[in-house]
Amino acid sequence: MRSRGVWFASRRGSVATPRGGQSASMTDTASTDDRRRMWDASRRAHHLLSGERPLTMTEQLERLTAGSADLDRRGDVYGDGVMRELEERIAAMLGMPDALWLPTGTMAQQIALRCWAERAGTTRVVLHPRHHTLLNEEDAVTALAALTPVFATEEPRYATAEETGAAARGAAAVVFEVPFQDLGYELPPWADFRAAVGAARAADAAVHLDGARLWDAAAVWRRDTAEVAALADSVYLSLYKAPGAMSGAALAGDAELIDRARTWRIRYGGQLFSAWPAVVGALRGLDERVSRVPMWTAHAGVIAGALDDVGMRPLPSAPRPREFFVRAEASAADMNRAVLEVTETTGWRFLHGWWAEEGGGALAEMTTADPALDWTADDVRRVGRLVADRAGGTR
C-alpha cells in the first residue's frame, strides 16, 4: 500500500501523499541502503528538525518503563485493567460519557460510522472524497463497512456550512477531520467549523470528529480538547501521534454508542488478548506529551517562516498546526539524497522523507515536536541552504 502515491489537485497545485495507513517515515525514492543510512545517521544526529529520533526496541522499552505508569501490577486481558483505565481517562478528558480503545484508526472510524448508521437506519455518511477512509484504507468504508459515502463537496477544501447541511439531510453522520491531513493539515477557522457542525446538527445527522490530531487542532484554536469535543457526538483520537504511544486509537461518545462499538470491536477482531504496552504508552503520553503540543505549535510558525526564507514553501498558511507540508523545487530524490548527506556530515537532520509532487518538485511533512525546539530560525535557514545547494533546483 505504501508503494503507490495518492494524487490530488489541491488549491495550490497537485499534492501526492505516499502514506499508507496513517503515515510513513520513508519515501518511495529511498533505496533499502539509503533507509539504513538514514536510520544510522538519524540515530547519530545531534539535531533533528522533524519528528523524533528513531529508537530501537530496547530504547522504546526503556522509555516505557521510565514513564509515570506503575508497571508492577496486572496489565490488561480482553480490554480490562489498564486498558479500561485509559478509556475512562480519555472519556473524562474529553468530557464524554465513555470511550473505547481500538488498535487502529481505520477500525475506530468504521465502527463509529457503522454505529451511527445502525442508529439512524441509513448507510449514508457524509465524508470528504480526500478523507483517509476513502484514500488509504482499501475501500473498507464500502467494501467492509457497507456504508454509502455522500460528499458535501468534491473540491479540495472544507465544505461550507451550507454544503454540509445539504449533504447531511438524510445521512446518519457527518465526518469532520481537523486538521485535514490530505490538504496538508489545513484547519478551518473556529467559527467556520462551528457553523458547519451546526448545519450538520440542524439536519439531524450525528457529528463525528476525526481527531487523529485533535490536540494539534485544539492548540491552533487555543481551545481545550473538551471544548472541541463538546461539538461532536463521537470523537476518534489517534494515540500514537501527539501522545506518542506505540499504536492504538480511541473512540469516545455516549454510553449507547460505546456499548455498540464494543460489540463491533469484537466483530472487527479488535479485542486483543493483551495490548498494555500500547496502552501504557498512551497513558504516559497523556501525562507528559500532549500538554506540550501548544509549545510545538508556536514553534511550528518559527520553523515555517525560516523554511520560506530559503525557498521551501510551507502549506497551508496560517493558522498552521504543528504538522504541515513543505514544497521544494528540487526533485524528491535530490532532496532526500541531500538531507541524508548533510545529516551524515554535520549531525543536523533537516526536514526528511520527501516525495515526488505531480508536475515536478517535492513535498515533505514537517512534524514539530521536542527536537524541533532546539532549532532557531537561523539554524533552519543555515542547514536549509546547505541542503538546497546540494539538491539544486531550490534557491
Next chain:
Amino acid sequence: MRSRGVWFASRRGSVATPRGGQSASMTDTASTDDRRRMWDASRRAHHLLSGERPLTMTEQLERLTAGSADLDRRGDVYGDGVMRELEERIAAMLGMPDALWLPTGTMAQQIALRCWAERAGTTRVVLHPRHHTLLNEEDAVTALAALTPVFATEEPRYATAEETGAAARGAAAVVFEVPFQDLGYELPPWADFRAAVGAARAADAAVHLDGARLWDAAAVWRRDTAEVAALADSVYLSLYKAPGAMSGAALAGDAELIDRARTWRIRYGGQLFSAWPAVVGALRGLDERVSRVPMWTAHAGVIAGALDDVGMRPLPSAPRPREFFVRAEASAADMNRAVLEVTETTGWRFLHGWWAEEGGGALAEMTTADPALDWTADDVRRVGRLVADRAGGTR
C-alpha cells in the same frame, strides 16, 4: 461478552463455556475481591497446576528482554521489520508460501474465509455451529464478513467425511478446528481427519485449518506442524497460546491468498502502526516454547488420570491434548472458593476458574504447561482431595 455463558449439549451432557474472545482466566462466579485474592495467591503459590503464574507488566517486560530476539534494533512500522521476519518464519515452519500477522484470531479467520469466498465466487463456507466464529464473535461472520455458514452436521461432534463432502459442494471453504475447543478440545483420529479433508477437497472447497492450538493437535497426532498444515490451503495460528506471546495471530497460505489477506488486514484495521512486543514474544515462543508442547501433552495424561482418581472427570477421553475440560460435581462457586482457600493456605494452586454447568456441577479448563510438570499424580490426588473436601459434592 464474558458475562454470558454459551451453552450447548455435548455428547456427555451440557457444557457451558463462559469465555469471550479466545479464553478467559476468570469466571462469572468470582467477585472482584476474589479475583484480587486469586491474583495474589497465584503469585505467591509455589505450585500451579493449570496455566502459568500471572505476571505483572514489569515481569512480562523482563521476560521479553530475556528472550532470544535481539532488541537493539528497529521494531516494526505498518507490518515491516520484525513483523515481516515473524511472518516469513511461520511460513517456513508450516511449509507454506507466505504468512501474515494479525492482531486477533477473529480477524484472521474472517479474512481467510472472505478471501476464499472472493476466489470461489460464493459466500458459502462450511462451519460447525459450535465453532468460535459462530459462538464467540458477536455474529461477525454474517454481520460483518457477510458470509453464509453451511453446516456439515449440527451434532456436537466432528462431521464425518461423508457429511463434510456433502456440505462442501458449492462452498468456498471448509473450516476444520483441531482440537475443537467447544467440544472440550476433542480431536479426531488422524485418519478420520485426513478423510474429512479429502472429502472437502474432492468437492473443490478450500481447506481452512483453525489451528489456534495447532501445536497441541500435532503433538497428539505425533506429527510435525508442517505435516498437518500440508493438508490445508490456509492455516490460522494463535500466537498467545502455545507460543505465549502477548497477543496476535497468523494466517498462512499461498501467495495470492496472503496478498488478498494483506488488503483485508488494512480494511479490518489490523495493520497496526507498531506491534513488536507481541511479535517479539511470538518469535521467542517459537524458539523456546512450542518444542515443549509434546512434553506438556504427555504429562496431560498423568494429570487427567489423577483427576479422575479423585472424582473429577476429564473430557474428552484419549487422544487428549494438553488442554482439556474437567467436570466436578460440586458447584462452580464452591469449587472456586475451595481452590482459592487451598492456594492461600498451602501454596498449591489446584485447577482453577470453574464455571457452572447446566444442570449442576462445574467445569474447568486444564491447561498443561511448564508449571504442571512439577505435579506428580500423587500431588494432584492429594491437593484434589483437599479441594474436594472443602467444596463438598465431590468424593
